[in-house]
């Protein structure tokens with residue numbers, strides 16, 4: 001039994017296959033950014049798959065932090081988003097809107113695996129900020 005601190009019923013939570021799917025999407029994105037720094041670091045992301053889960057995730061986190069130092073502002077922000085999304089995957093809060101607690105549409109996550117909000121909240125937040133910095137789906 002998986003218990004979470006949210007009000008969301010177990011049946012609504014993503015199953016392991018889906019979580020693994022999004023994890024590999026996020027890893028692929030991270031790998032692309034790593035390649036901007038070096039092929040070696042891009043390879044390190046794949047190497048992490050073979051290790052024990054915990055140490056692999058820690059290694060990924062370290063790598064993401066290193067990348068944010070080396071990449072330009074735009075790329076480093078995206079790497080930080082990917083890192084946060086991977087952390088949410090581990091916490092079990094992935095795919096849940098951080099604003100309203102509803103599930104984020106899977107098609108939205110497919111297009112934007114780092115999404116923290118569902119489409120409605122994302123546009124509400126952008127309106128509050130008066131900015132269109134992030135594309136809405």
Ligand SMILES: [Zn+2]
Nearest residue numbers: 097100118121
């Ligand atoms: Zn929401």
